[in-house]
Amino acid sequence: MPKVLSPALSKYSRDALSLLGALIREARLTSTLTTTEVSTRAGISRGLLQRIERGDPGCGIGAVFEVAAIVGVPLFEMDERLLPARLARQTEKMALLPKSVRAPRTAVNDDF
């Protein structure tokens, strides 16, 4: 018995996935790199690269990011050099907020 079918991603997520895949494919073709080339560099199989370019939600995010990096698709609309600094800043911010959240009465309970 199959079970209920994965809850289905939101349209936003699916669109984002498709877009990322398309950007990767475009970057690869523009660079004149074959699927074999890129997949080998990324340390993944050619089949997985195809799924990534197709926008398959099941792909490991590590593999996707790695491929994006290889073909030159910026992950955060941000230069590669800036990322470490950005991460450092973010990490600092994290220290300032609470480690855990407290139950808000009931979700959005503003009936007063």
Next chain:
Amino acid sequence: MPKVLSPALSKYSRDALSLLGALIREARLTSTLTTTEVSTRAGISRGLLQRIERGDPGCGIGAVFEVAAIVGVPLFEMDERLLPARLARQTEKMALLPKSVRAPRTAVNDDF
């Protein structure tokens, strides 16, 4: 006998993963949502959400994007409403480039 250990992601990818996880966690805490809350809404387990916030490369990209969407982390530094149009434009562009690439002599063979 194990095998060689996954090729290890590039620093860029690892940083990007960590940053995304941190952004998600920040957004969740800011919204006062518990891990259980968010994971339930995303249709994933609490454990997976924890790995996502930790920046685990093995997480399915679909799950990560879905969580990001739920807590409100913009995937492409772009408003949710703009995504479909952006995807459409990209899709059009894709039609214009070659479906396959031709072998570049030999990698970067410009010894003339």
Next chain:
DNA sequence: CCCATGCGGCTTGTTTATGGGCCATTTGCC
């Protein structure tokens, strides 16, 4: 037009992630 080659899809076996449970610890509100 012909051919080499890139590509997409499929199958199979194995590795791996995921879900669900549980516990110990930390955290923040009262």
Next chain:
DNA sequence: GGCAAATGGCCCATAAACAAGCCGCATGGG
């Protein structure tokens, strides 16, 4: 300080991703 709740970590069974190899078809250069 006390306590309920949130978090993080671990284990196990199952489902799923992944690699590898093969195919025929499409494609673009010569």
